[in-house]
Amino acid sequence: MRPRLAAPVGAVFAALAFAATLWGWLLAGGGTVDLPWAPSWDLRFTLALDGLAALYSLLATGIGFAVTVYASRYLPLHLEHQGRSEADIPRFHFFILMFMGSMVGLVMAQDLILIFVFWDLTAIASYYLIGYDAHERDSRRSALMALLVTGITAVCLLIGALMLYAAYGTFSLPALIEASEPGALLAAAGALIAVAGLAKSAQVPFQFWLPRAMAAPTPVSAYLHSAAMVAAGVFLLGRFYPLIQKTDWLLDALLVVGLGSMAVGGILALTRNVLKQLLAYSTISQYGYVVFMFGLGGEYGAVGASFYVIAHALAKAALFLTAGAVTEATHGETRLSHLGGLRRELPFLMVASGFSAAGLAALPLTIGFFKDELFFEAALERGGVFPALAVAGAVLTFAYTWRFWSGIFLGERRSEAHGVPAAMTVPVAALGALVIAGGLYVAPFARLAQAAGEVTFNAPTPIDPAYHLDARAENLMALATYALGVLVILSRSFWIGAAEAFARLGELAGPERLYFASLKGLNAFSDRIHDLEVRDLRTRVATILGPTGVLVGAGLLFTPTRGAYEVGAIGPLDWPLFLALILVAVAAIATVFPRRHLTLALVLSSVGYILAVVFAFFGGPDVAMVQVLVETIMALLFIGILVLLPRKVLEREASNPIPRRRKVRDAGVALIAGFFAFAVSWSTLSQPALEESVAQEHIRLAPEAHAKDVVTAILADFRGLDTLGEITVVGIALLGIATLLSRGRLW
Amino acid sequence: MKTSVMTRVVARVLLVPALVVALAILIKGYADTGDGFNAGVIAALGMLLQYVAFGYEEAERMMPVRLVAVIAFGGLLLSLAVALLPLFWGLAIFTHVPGPGEEVIHLGTVELITPVVFDIGVFMLVFGFAVGAIDLLARAIHRRET
Amino acid sequence: MILVSALTIAVLFGVGSYLLLQRDLIRVVVGIILVSNAANLFLISAGLSRGQAPIYPLEEGVEVSDPLVQAMTLTAIVIAFGISALLMSLVYRVYTSHLSLNLEDISEAEVREEESIESREVAED
Amino acid sequence: MIVFTLGLTWTLAVLLSLLDGRKHPVGGIALGGLAAGFAGLLVLGWEVFTNGPVTMVAGGWPPGVGITLRADALGVTFAVLSVGVILIALAYEAVSGIESRTFPALAMFMAAGLTGLFLTGDAFNFYVFFEIAMIAAYALTGYGERARQLRAAFIFAVVNLLGSVLFLIGVGALYHLTGTLDMRMIAERVAAAQPNAALLTAVAIFVAFSLKLGLFPFHYWLPAVYTGVRPSVAAMLSGALANIGSYGLLRFGGELLPQELEMGATALFVLGTTSIIYGALQAVSRRTMTEVLAYSAIGQVGYILIALGIGGPVGFAAAVVYAIINSLNKLLLFLAAGLRGWMVGAAFAVGAFSVAGVPPAAGFLGKLVLFQASLAVESVALVALIFIGGALSFVYSFQIYQRVFWKPQARAYKISPSTARLLVAGVAGLLLFAGAWPEPLLALGQRAAAAVLLGGAP
Structure with missing residues (x-):
């Protein structure tokens, strides 16, 4: 296949998937697939297109389509800048499609293990996409970080699922929602699952992997942030919400995490200089809102969260694509401090991204207005300090969105720029158009969110966002947000020092620091213990004999030894055997002393021949005969080998003195070995021979x-x-x- | 290698009795102590004596030495065949003929039963191994010396 | 008798282990042979029911020594023999490739080789 | 059918001994013969799984007098697995060019030995087959005949001979305690034996198999051997031969000496967990792929031990599933370690994901059954430990993966034969398939565990 063909194929596939999802949801009214998967483990391959699934699938396929279209122009340019061949193009589209597919599978899966499988598939796809520029060290490190953070926490999801199975005997989520009772087990399982979700959504304290993941090509970032990966995290919370909401402290924990992410993401977004970094922190903060809403609970929380995801996805994808286009237009400029005044060069992009920015900032006539309306309603429903906190969060969003958009297009020009291909602006415009459309006619979006909210809340959620031209609390809060937002923008010089100090504090003592420190520490520790690893046959043998002796000793301690051991009588007929055995022992000990190898060989043979005598006394003429013959051939072979080896080498070995300490150590180990041979044989031989042998x-x-x-x-x-x-x-x-x-x- | 004439004569002379003893042990093994293994080693010792007496090059020219590998693995194959062939008659492996309670055909004192064939295989392998191993060693020594 | 047998087995095994811990490759092989001998002796003394050799015609009323342990011992002896022979030629080849019979030299070669391989791979991250 | 496969590989091995294995047709004969043996095992497996165990007593004697050959779910599973691994490793070597006359014959002997030991129902016969497989392995370890390989062979032989001796002592003791060598009869009679003697016997047998597995602290031979030998030999040793350890522990521990296994459960947990942590920690910073794999192998067997310690249908099933997956992982990774190219990179990635327990590579099933088993005994400590071990396996698998396949390489590698690469990709495909359709593997584990538990019963 020609590399260039990959993009159209990917785009067509994404478009078809989007159409199919839309058709399935609107016309076919959902639908379920339920097949046996692993019957011996009660695993079923169950997919259902419910409201929640429809919402996220539409996002995944729709935005996926926009991203593939954008990438069809972006990627060849990207590769060209890096001096790479076009052969790398299909890989990108393969993983984007895999990402899309696993995302769709994830949101429709109803079986816990199936959810886990798709969950990790998204992690794999993102790993390869983040590490797309694998030749760059930064890219590799970021990919590894994303994989470690999301992959390891994914195991929590698995453990949680298995705990639920152990308690209720089913992996089917709907059945579990029916059956589960509040309690410690449900809380623990819910908490584990929430951890997996929060890590994937880059919530505090796992937020650090997301800004790093910006090492990926821009279309990947756009997709990752808006419709896949990060969205998967909050999706998981939504999917398991019926279980999670049965535990109060879990909801409170979500509140704390959500608030923390809002604050950290918002404040850092105000300080970042690199475009994609700014957007990344914005994402952390935005999903913080969603988690916050889950924590608030109630029907507003459930529907609000879903609606928020739609609004955010549309706006954020567009903004990322904008960032990529701007960087492309300015020959690779990514820093806000070096950009500005591009309104003349990129007027179309300015307007298109302006819509999206307005949406993110929740201005009226955009879909964003309603996301904040629901957000405020949820906070109001809970009461207390929460409305104030909600406004504070919205203010931050307003401020950094302005900073992003105005920093690019307004002010004076600081860099060279040229136009960008249409394929890179049209998707931005299309997404912007949707943001405005949602602001003008919110009903379809609201219906979708409501359907999703119903699944999340596990009850009907009759909520109807609309414009109300009156002085209700939500409207006042929105106005307050705009006013305070403008204030924050204008007073930048006043607070910027504090915000940057906060960011530096995070760099010095934040979880990212901890991650690198532990990875480095782990490697250093590994090197240290590797130096202790045995690389010497003698010690290798000793480490077998020693622990075996310990195990045998433990065995002796744990079982009754009384009456288990017999000295055994020595009858008159036994004396020859007795003597022969003593001789064997003596001859064996004699093998320790000879220095010359030939003597050693002879002593060894004598052990063998005396053993033959022992065998004969045991009533085994056959064995004795074989022993004699074998010993003879052995001696011949032994001497043959000695002849083969140069005399000098043998003499060197023979004259090589053994240090005293070694001798003592070896003797100690040999004693242990002898001890366990003794213990095993004596305990066994003490048993009387069985009649029924x-x-x-x-x-x-x-x-x-x-x-x-x-x-x-x-x-x-x-x-x-x-x-x-x-x-x-x-x-x-x-x-x-x-x-x-x-x-x-x-x- | 220098050896006295006496040694050579003795070695040559001893070879025949060694082989005969081996054969006797092999055949009579089922009745008395000893079996193919012992026989093999004894026969091999007889052969090895030739190495001591005549040196490696001379000994290598003797038939059994050159065929040592074939003898060894042929023996193994023979034993395997005895073990496996009953399968073709739908019997368990190692089903010997004649079976329990059946009459054994005697040829003098030699019993004609399949375990003896099995033992011959053992004999061949052990003989082949002992001679082969020593021969390989001798060859290595020879190579090192030249 | 039981105790004596057990002690002899222990001595064989212990001395074998002692030799296994030596630097000299040949002594290591001797150690293996001794340890195998210990096992063989154990096998046959597991049938301590001594008596006449299990060969027909059997004398009535006299104990017969256990033929099965004898058969097992025989098999074990031969197996140990084959393996020891292989081990000895292995010693020779180890000698020809390291030009030493000393385990210390051989361990050193191992460490050296490992380090040279590691230094080729530049550490990262 | 039991004997068909065994006899076929055995006879062919003898015939191959006389041929020059470096010649192409000889490699072909070996491959074809082994493939036929493998197919025979599959048929046997089918029989066992549909109609129950297949038994044959040699010589038509009563069981116990003659040697019993017995194929049950456990044995046949391991036989298919091990012979399959050898088959693939042999194919790999055949397409890359066999360098030694004796390689095919030795590999064949190893396959015959393993088939025999998995299908025998007799303790001493087990020892004999064990030695066949081992001596073939000693000779194979030296394959390549460089200093490293010879050194590895010597270390491998000495250490494992010590293990063999211990095992032989164990078998002798079992005979003395029960008066029989037939495994099922031993299982019936051993309960009546004096507990002290039985336990000490169990210790000897346990150490012997732990050595084979490379369990901490009996593992010190393993890194030197696995890193020293050729990729195909490493795959055989870790993918096929090491199975003796897990099988042996299941058979002798789970079936023959269940009481002793229970008594030693604490020791199993301690050794298992130490192995997991120790192996993984060692693997983290290793620079070369084979080293990482060797230490990873030490860690992975720890999981099998823990599953054994948990015991019961769930624990044994977990042990079987884990052993199968581990052996396939090792086969794939060791073979991939010898090759380069994007397809190999992808295959290695599948293996790495499998080791880390990321679906759809089959490794996640191993983690799944282990977590389930630990939850079944309600042990938070075990769950936490398996979690930590899994986390570490993420770190080392992907650090080395990125280092080898992502980082621009300073040295140019020679292009490896495309059939070898395809072979590796095929194994990766198998792992993916097993992960995507887990039913066969999980069912297999349960059936095999049932065979262990019912084996003692008449």
Whole structure:
């Protein structure tokens, strides 16, 4: 496939997906797919297009379409600037489509594990998109950070899901919503799931990955912030809201997190110089509103959150695309301090993005007005300090939105600029048009939000945003917001020092710092313990023998030893065996002393031959004979190897003295080893031989096998398979020796 | 390698009895102590004596040494065949012929039963291994010396 | 008798372990052989019911020593034999590639090699 | 059918010993034969899963007198897995060019040994097959014959021989305690044995299998071996041979010595958790891919041990599922470590996601069953620990992934053969498929666990 074809394919696919979702929602009225997935685990592949799913799918596919159209022009330019080939284009569209698909799957999934699967799929897609410019260190670090933060917290979602399954025996979300009872378990599971959602939505204290993720190409940022990834986080909260809202302290926790994110995001957005950074903090703050609304609870909270997501997605996507277009137009300028006065060069973009900015700032006649209306209503419903806090948040939004838009288009010109291709402005305009359309005719958007809110709230939510030209509280709050917003903008020099100090404080002691410190610390620690890792065979052996001794010791401690051990009588017939055994022991100990290898070989052989005697006394002539023969061949091989090795080398080894401390240590380990061999064999041998032993059967059946020697009968008949295995081992040994000594040549 | 004439003669002379003993142990194993394994080692020792007496090059010229790999793995194959062939008659592996309680055909004192064939396989492998391993060593020593 | 057997097994195993801890490759192999011997001795003494060899015709009323442990010991002896033979030729090849029989030199080579590989990969992040 | 597969691979291995494995046709014969054996195992598996265990007593003797070959759900699962891994590793080596005469024969012997040990119902016979597989592995470890490989082979052989001896002692003790070698009879009779002796026996067997798995603190041999050997051999060792450890612990611990396993549960938890944390911490800063994989292997077996410690149908099923996934992960990652290219990068990523437990790569199923098992015993500590281990695996998997496949490389790598790359991609596809359609794997785990639990019952 030609790389250039990827963009049209992606765009067409996105458009079709959008159309299909719209059709499914409006005409087909939702619908469900329910298939068995893993029956032995009660997993079902259940997808349902309910209100919540429809909202997020429409965003994911619709904005996805806008982004792919934009990228069709943006990406080739981006690659050209970086001197990369066009072969990288399809990868981008592949992951955008994967992102879109997993997002749609996520929002429709009704099975907890299925949700988890799609959840992580979005993480994978975002990982590759954030790391799209993989050759840049910054890009790699950002991608890793996003993956670690969202991927690790995703495991919380899994644990929460499994806790719910353990308690209620189902992975089906609707069934769980029916069955679950408030309590510690539900609270714990809900909290874990909320953590996953909050991390993905870049809420405090997980917010740090999002500004970093701006290392991605602009279309990715636009998509990530508005319709996928970050939106997935609040979606998850919405999806599990019926479970979460059963625990009061969880809602309070959401309030705190939401407020914190609003404050941190808002204040930092006022101080950032880089365009996309400003927008990133804005996103943190905006989703803070949504989380805040979830925390407020009530039907206004539920519908408000949904509506807010729509309004924000449209506006934010447009603003990001604007940022990308501006940077493209100014040959790569990203800093607000170096931009300005582009109204003449980019008039169309100015107007188009102006609509979106107005929407984000919640001016009347834009869809944004209603998002704040619902927001204020929710706060009012809760009462207390919350309306004031809501206004404060809205003021921040108003201020930084103005800063963004005016900083680009107004004031004096500070950089060279040229026009940008239509494909990069039309999507901005289209999104801006939607923002205005929503402001003029809010009903369809409101209906969608309401349907979503119903799912979230798990009850009907009759809420109807509209313009009311009277002095109701919401309107007053909106007016207050504008007034205070203007004040904040005008008094910038007054507070900017404090805001920047706050930002620096965050850099010094914030969670991002903690992340890097722990990653660095982890690596340093890993290096440290690696230096302690054993790289010496002797110690490798010792670390096996030592712990085994400890385990055996523990085994002795934990089981009764009384009466388990027998010394065993020594009858008159046993004396030869007794002596032979003593001799074996003596010969074995003698192997420690010889320095010369040849002597060692001879002592070793003597151990073997005496053992043969022992075997004979045990009533095993066959074993004794084999032992003698094996020992003979072994001795020959041993001496052969010694002949092969140069005498000098052998002598060096022989004359190499062993330090005393080593000797003591080795002897200690050897004692432990001897101890456990002793413990295991003594405890076993103390057991009386069993009457019903299968050996009796062998003796009985040997004549049937036409054998007189029972051992031979066992070897060739009863347990012939063992013998076959045994000679196979010998055969492989020959093969191995041939491999080692003559490159596998057997003749 | 220099060895006395005496050694060579003794070595050559001892080879035959070694092989005979091995054969006896192999065949009689089912009745008395010893089996293919022992027989193999004894026969191999007889062969190895030739190495000591005649040196590596001379010994290598002897038939069994050159065929050592074939003998070893042929033996393994033979044993495998004894083990697996009953499957073709729908019997369990290692079903020996004649079965329990059936009459055994005697050829003198030699019993004609399949375990003996199995043992011959063992014999061949062990013989092949011992001679082969020592031969490989001898060759390595030879290579190092030249 | 039980105690004596157990003690002998322990001595074989302990001495074998001691040799396994030596620097000399050949002693390590000797250690392995001794440890295997310990296991073989254990196997056969697991049938401490000593008596006449299990070969027909059996004398009535006299205990027969356990043929199964003998068969197992036999198998184990042969397996240990094959493996020891392989191990010895491995020692030779380790010698030819490191030109040393000393484990310390060999460990040093291991560490050196590891470090040279690591230094090739420039640390990042 | 049991014997068909076993006999086929065994016979072929012997025949291959006489041929020069470097020649193309020989590699082809080996591949074809092993593939046939693998297919036979699949058929056997089908039989076992539909009609229950298949049993055959050698020589037609009563069970216990003759050696019992017995294919149950557990054994056949591991046999299919291990032979499959060897098959793929062998194919990988065959397409990259085999450098040693004996490589195909040794790989075949290893496959035969593993098939036998997974399908035997006899404790001593298990030991014999175990040694067949091990000695083939010792010889294979030296493949390549560089200093590193030979050193690895020596370390591997010495350490594992020590383990074999311990296991042999364990088997001898089991015979002495129960008077039989048939596994099912041992399981029936061992409860009557003196607990002290039985427990010490269990310790010896446990150490032997832990060594094979490379569990902390018995793991010190593992990094040197896994980093020293060739990729295909590393894949065989960690993907096929290490299965002996998990299978052995399930069979001997879960089925034969259940009381002792329960008694040792605390020790299992302690060792398992230490392994997880230790292995993962070591892996974090390792610079080369094989090193990371080696330490990761140490950590991963810790999970299997924990699942065993939990025990019961849930725990054993988790152990089986985890062992399967772990072995496929290791196969994929070690093979990918030897290659370069975008397709390999993608395949490695699948493996990395699998190790980190990110769906749809199958690894997440492993995490899933483990979390479920830990929740079943209501242990918050275990859940937290598995969580931490998982988090660390994220860090090390992706640090090394980015370092190797994302960072512009200073050195140029030679282009690897495209069939090898395709093979690796195929394994990655398998992992993805198993993750996307988890039913077979999960059901397999449950059936195998049932085989462990019912094995002792008549």
